Amino acid sequence: MSAPRIAIAYDCLFPYTTGGGERLYRSYAEHLDDLGWDVDYLTAVQWEGAPPAEDAFTVTPVVGRLRLYDGRGVRRNAAALSFAFGLFRHLLRHRRSYDAVIVGALPILNVFAARIALAGSRTRLVADYLEVWGRAQWVEYAGGLWGNVAWALQRAAVRITPIATCHSQLTARQLRREGLRSRLLVSPGLIDGASDVTPRPADDPAYVIYAGRHIADKRVETIPAAVAQARRELPGLELVILGSGPTSDDIRAAVADADGAAWVRMPGFVSEEELSRLVGGAAALVNPSRREGYGLVVVEASAHGTPVILVDDDGNAATELVEPGRNGFVARSAAPADLAHEIVAAVRAGQPLRASARSWYEEALRTRTVRRTTENIARALDANAPTTKDAPR
The missing domain is CATH 3.40.50.2000 (Glycogen Phosphorylase B;)
Known part of the structure; x- marks a missing residue:
């Protein structure tokens, strides 16, 4: 029997960009491969030449290079729209190729793109919420017009999410407050392997x-x-x-x-x-x-x-x-x-x-490990999820 196939969708890929989200989704890809899934990582181009070859997953660009942030450090609407459209187009073409899709819910348009593209298919969808903001936060971040638009879109996306994952009790409460009624998985933590640092006394002067x-x-x-x-x-x-x-x-x-x-x-x-x-x-x-x-x-x-x-x-x-x-x-x-x-x-x-x-x-x-978090997601996607290739960790 062939391995089940899953896509992880996020517009950045570590180490080409180095934030917390890209580290997390790369870890998801590596652990799902170890659990027996065939993994595609759907992202934007961040490298020169051909997509990088990875041992644990296939890198699939769905859109070209993006300028993600403006001069104030705010995510650009144009970049969010471009990636969401590229994701929609790819998933629509491959709507019956994947057993499951995990989509990073920031930017929120990704949730709509995946939900609409996969409508009517048997592909299971998980939206991973790194953060969920209230209306006031959105307005402060993006201004009155775009902040209110973003907040309304977030509420709508939360309500159409089939399975949601998040990484804190704060975000879990916010998801429920914004209207989530579907299954919610709160991860135990995001530690990905033991650090190789050796603790030492603080330097002097402090x-x-x-x-x-x-x-x-x-x-x-x-x-x-x-x-x-x-x-x-x-x-x-x-x-x-x-x-x-x-x-x-x-x-x-x-x-x-x-x-x-x-x-x-x-x-x-x-x-x-x-x-x-x-x-x-x-x-x-x-x-x-x-x-x-x-x-x-x-x-x-x-x-x-x-x-x-x-x-x-x-x-x-x-x-x-x-x-x-x-x-x-x-x-x-x-x-x-x-x-x-x-x-x-x-x-x-x-x-x-x-x-x-x-x-x-x-x-x-x-x-508090990513491993446990990934195993919980795999179980939610399939009660008979593949077992680990290696010995239990």
Whole structure:
């Protein structure tokens, strides 16, 4: 009997782009291959020449190269429409070729494209929701007109989703609030294999770190003032800000306002090796983001034994992964005083907190894995889903 065939649809592919979504969907593809599925990865062109050859799945471009974001870091409507149309066209042509399709629900047009193209076929459809936003979030992100349009489209897509998956209780609640009545799978976690890093003590002099894109939702510009305030109790504390993006100029202005030229470093994006070294040596990782669909940053920092400092916010699902006092702290707000309070607590907690953060990670390796998430999806698609090729993990 031939292997069942499944398509995973997302407009980006790791490592050609490096966000959390593309890492997740590549992991889905690799684990589904290991479970016995024949996997196609439907995406946009992000490489030169022929599609890359992968051992675990076939890369199938459904549209050419796209410019995904505008100068403000907002996804472009034209790119979303182009990919959705390419996906629709491909699935319509191959509507009876796949046993199942997993479609990334960001941008939301992908759900409509897949649902309409597969209507009347026996192909099972799963929509994977990395995030779900309320009306106010959409309006803030995209403006009054397009924000309201996007919110209405999201509600409609949620209501026509046959099987939904998500990765936090926050997103699960939002899906139900937006009208989901079908089956919902909440993943146990998104850890994909054990990290090979060896935890070590924090560097001296102590520093805290931010790593990621510089966009409005991340609120990176709040960190310099918070560290300046923390330095009143920890005079030698320094700050490293990695990454770049539309708000980088605002961050540099915030550094100047905090008189931080002597104790702030902004090297931009760095190599994976350097990123690991800097995160591993930090006294804490500070991420004041107002929204996170999962919070892989918590997992990655905890693997190093580096505690995290997040902010309590209605759209921040990453706080679900923090056990205060064990692998980090959650500040009441992004105000400098609130962030500074938790920064001081994390730095002063020292090695015992680092050891407990690593123990949290080791426990999560057994309970919060992409492998378990993928197996749950396979079971939902077919009660007699193929068994693992290899020994159980």
